[in-house]
Amino acid sequence: MALSTQQSDSDRQYVMLAKIDNARNVSHILKAIHFKETATVFASSMGLKVTVEDAKCVQANAFIQEGLFHEFNIKEDQITFKINLTVLLECLTIFGSGPVPGVTTSLKMCYAGYGCPLLLILEEEGVLTDCSIKTLEPDEVLDFNFCSTNVINKIIMKSECLKEAFSELDMTSDVLQIMLSPDPPYFRLSTFGNAGSTHSDFPKDSDMVESFLCTQTQTNRYKLSLLKPSVKALAISTLEEHI
Structure with a gap:
């Protein structure tokens, strides 16, 4: 019997x-968002929010909405x-990380409250x-408190295209x-590396750009090392750049 259809009186002990x-x-x-070993999990009626931070200056959030689950209480x-995110991912992929045609791994996740472990029960074939x-x-965690009313410029690009642009950056540049x-x-x-300055330009009417709203010219510099973790997310996301 699949985990998603099993019922147990012991489930009542879990918060x-x-x-x-x-x-x-x-x-x-x-x-x-797996660029650091540990993560903070926030569970509410809306689902799960998993937050990873690095040096209190980079934050990544993964939202797993309640509707994605077969059952969520x-x-x-x-x-x-x-929680140790590395260990959690190892447990989730204990049957293998690659998809197998016609085979899925069902998951039951339980937490009994403060100080208790997170229990995972996985079933495949x-x-x-159980882990x-x-x-x-x-x-x-940091509250960046982004306010949409204060956004001066906004661009929405296709993630695939931005990922490709990031892969071509001069990694000898610090910023x-x-x-x-x-x-x-x-x-x-723009990057400023050992070979000099390089620039990659994207017209606002490019096929790569889905939305372009810009009211004034603005230039900002970021440490390239702090932007590297975002590359992982580009493969499965639609990226919005707010300045």
């Missing part, structure tokens, strides 16, 4: 219970705990595996300069 027919849907999302307004992952005291302008070149990525 969070989630079931999904395909565990790879969860692991695929979490891999996009939570007994508190919000549940928060810290009648084979059951218990120690949870930790959650750290306070990536991003320029948005209502006039040509509109959107420019």
Whole structure:
């Protein structure tokens, strides 16, 4: 019997219970933010939010909405705990990370409350595996508090195209300069490496650009090393650049 259809009286002890027919849907999302070992999990009636931070200056969030689960029950307004993301991903892909035609791994995720481990029960082709992952005291995460009313410029690009542009950056440069302008070149990525300055320009009417809203010219520089983690997410996301 698949996990998604099993019922147990012992489930009542958990403050969070989630079931999904395909565990790879969860692991695929979490891999996009896996650039540090630990993550903070926020569970609410809306689903799961998993946050990863690096040096209190880079933050990545993965949202796994309640509708993605076959069953999702939570007994508190919000549940928060810290977990080893590397171990969680290893458990989620214990039957293999690649898709097998006609075969899925069902997942049951349980959490009994503060100080308790996160329990995972996975089933594939009648084979059951259970994992218990120690949870930790959650750290306070940064609140970047982005406000849409204060956005001066905004561009929405196809993730595939931006991923390709990022792969061609001069990695000997310490910074990536991003320029948005209502006039040509509109959107420019610049690096300053050992071979000199390089620029990649994207016209606002390019097939790569889905939306371009720009009210004034603005140039910002970011450490290239801090932008590298975003490349993982580009393969499964639509990226919005807010300045």
